[in-house]
Amino acid sequence: MPGWGAHPGWPAGPGDRVKFLTFREVEARLNTHLLAGQPLRALDGGDNGVRVLDLDGDGFQDVVIGNAQLQRTRLWDAAAASPAPANPDPR
Numbered sequence: 001m002p003g004w005g006a007h008p009g010w011p012a013g014p015g016d017r018v019k020f021l022t023f024r025e026v027e028a029r030l031n032t033h034l035l036a037g038q039p040l041r042a043l044d045g046g047d048n049g050v051r052v053l054d055l056d057g058d059g060f061q062d063v064v065i066g067n068a069q070l071q072r073t074r075l076w077d078a079a080a081a082s083p084a085p086a087n088p089d090p091r
Contacts (some may be wrong), residue, residue, distance in 0.1 A: 035052075038065050038070055062075045
């Protein structure tokens with residue numbers, strides 16, 4: 001098990017404070033960093049053409065975005081611990 005402070009943003013010691021995020025803050029971070037700025041739902045609450053699933057069978061979730069604003073597939077790169085470089089927009 002990693003020790004305290006093993007990850008940026010984790011508390012440096014047992015007495016340090018931890019910031020708890022609201023759902024709105026978590027949603028904003030997911031939309032920005034995981035979903036390339038596209039929310040799961042459209043503004044009217046309907047489908048926005050965003051899917052999170054394991055496309056390549058590696059056990060990590062990938063993202064497929066297919067809507068009027070963006071068409072992109074983001075595969076997780078486990079070695080880099082981040083999404084692989086996104087495919088370019090075909091437009």
